[in-house]
Amino acid sequence: MKRPSPADIVLRLALGLAMLTPWIARAENDYSVAERALFMENQIGKLKPPLTLHYVFRKTGTLEEAFDDKVDLVLTAQADGACCAVRPQFFTGARAVRQPEVESAQGNPAILYFLERDIREMQRLTKGQPNYFRKRIRMAVYQGATLRDVSLEYRGKPVDVREFSITPYVDDPMRPRYEKLANKAYVFMMSDAVPGGLYGIRTRIQGESIEAQPLMVEEMYVEGAAEAVRRRQP
Template identity: 65%
Template sequence: MTQMFRRSAATSCLILALLAAPAAAAAEDFSPAERALFVTNQLASLKPPATLNYSYRKSGSLEAGFDDSVSIALRAQTDGSCCAATAKFLSGERRLSLPDVESAQGNPVILAFLERDIREMQRLTKGQANYFRKRIRMAVYQGAALRPVTLSYRGRNVAGQEIDISPYLDDPLRPRFEKLANKQYLFTLSDAVPGGVYAIRSRIAGETADAAPLLVEELRIEGATPATPPRQP
């Protein structure tokens, strides 16, 4: 496994800071999904200062849902390059405390979403956060496939790609949290949207085929301020 992911399992405070470090491993050490999610410089086309804005919705039958927002404020580094990043992930009592990233390349919103998700899995199952991190990183490394998709953004169709993983289906500890074991994560990426992340969703299906989902959490791009021209294909 890559140096990036070994470190990301160490502490929750480091999980975002890892985005600042250049990939030290050879390209062949990363799976295609790892490169798309964690190694690609998704902020390369942005000119700071800028803020990436996302909507966030939680729904499902397991517990009360809500609508909220997420923002990633980007500012120039001391040498003028992009970007140092500050995440505001949800609001009020739900706000997730995250460290600033002083030299971000990948979009911090990906690991921020996963960090919240991992803490929620820990809350719901009483399991260990590092265990859930391990299952997610192994799923991205071993079993994740990329597929092309067409997305709608700002009134036009743009090219993107999707990556989905189900980290717990073959989990040896699955009986401890069987109700949540079918959890699926869907990452939707596009170079045509600012910050490269179109949406991220986690979903736990209901107990029967016709039942409503137990839990759905979805983050979706709203845009950037100041407005950032999309990348050209």
């Protein structure tokens, strides 16, 4: 059996794959395009340390108070000089979220940090179990992600971006219990033209009607993403 890479080990720990036995047993060539793009590409290992990746975060919507904050990934060289060990700073002050350091990153852990906080927020809102939410997201990335290629602006110039969209709870058998989240949509934006490969992530929970304001929108974008992009709908 092929030994898992450090990135795969981190992924399994963070998203609870140890509890999803059928998925662990899948052959390497059975990973979806979305899984490979989000979790398995060498987005960090090709960078030149030391450096810090900066992301801006915004929460809006009618459900709770809005706020803006930031997420930083501090990258340093490993003992052999290769990139990179990652030390996260997820939010600031009293809002800061403790996230694990990664000793040998390849895939961008900012994606996993965003998802782990998102899962904790869903647990807070619904009293549901984190492993169940992890499973729904993971299954949606594997089975139901839609892809479209778009051109977005980064530091004043257009860049090619792959958008992967999922709706993990639309066909959820537990939907009546988590109805508040049923229409929640996730959009992951990946681009080779930005450092770390992650252009941004956006989630949206729509209100009771199409005309209603969204209950919650949470967005995290690489520093330098166009302000107009940050404000558009999923």
